[in-house]
Amino acid sequence: MGKKRTGNPGLMKLLTTKDGREVSLRPVELSDAADMLVIDRLTTEDGRGMVRSPEDLPADVDTMREELRSWTSGAFKEPWGCCFVAELGGRVVGYSEIKRPKARLVSHVAFPAIAIHPEYQGLGLGQLLMEVLIDWAPKESSIGPVRRLELYVRADNNRAIKLYEKLGFVLEAVRKDFILELDGRFVDDHIMVRFLSPSGSSADT
């Protein structure tokens, strides 16, 4: 992936996918709701990654737009969180989000999550979108930097586990039979963590 800075304030970075296409990375906007709902529907139907069923999703684009307000003006507006999107050919093809708890004694913890449109997986976007969260986390703010990144991943989501391991996350615990699939199968879930120093590099635990 090549990276170059841009002068456009809304645009954080211009990037190139593994197959040479240009992608822009920027904070989410309410007008992204339709594209993001498509990603959520497809990655949920896929059944291999997300811990949710179709009825957990926003029913329509208007509802999705209301949910996005939590990033632009609501509970997870900076410094409590952030949501970034990757845009390719005028369409949002992936996003990553991060949330910090309001409770003071645990607000140094942050919870990242990520989803890429199935047609755009394997192009390096997942890694780029997770790296942007890792860059965001140690930023100085009124509530201090993030020390602990914590995420949850299905034990059978091998591609996501490989991505997180590549980015320095380690397995902390297995939540046995945490997920009960609609077909009656139980699936384990992993808690993975990465500790950050104030500079953002991985810290000794």
Ligand SMILES: CC(C)(COP(=O)(O)OP(=O)(O)OC[C@H]1O[C@@H](n2cnc3c(N)ncnc32)[C@H](O)[C@@H]1OP(=O)(O)O)[C@@H](O)C(=O)NCCC(=O)NCCS
């Ligand atoms: C998991 C997901 C985010 C990965 O994003 P992606 O853009 O497809 O991944 P990238 O192209 O950035 O790959 C980065 C790394 O991830 C791992 N990876 C990606 N696809 C993989 C696969 N099919 N098998 C094994 N490892 C894989 C590799 O370590 C890869 O690094 P490499 O290219 O040097 O081998 C994406 O597949 C996705 O959105 N899945 C559905 C939703 C989901 O599972 N979200 C996570 C919930 S915890």
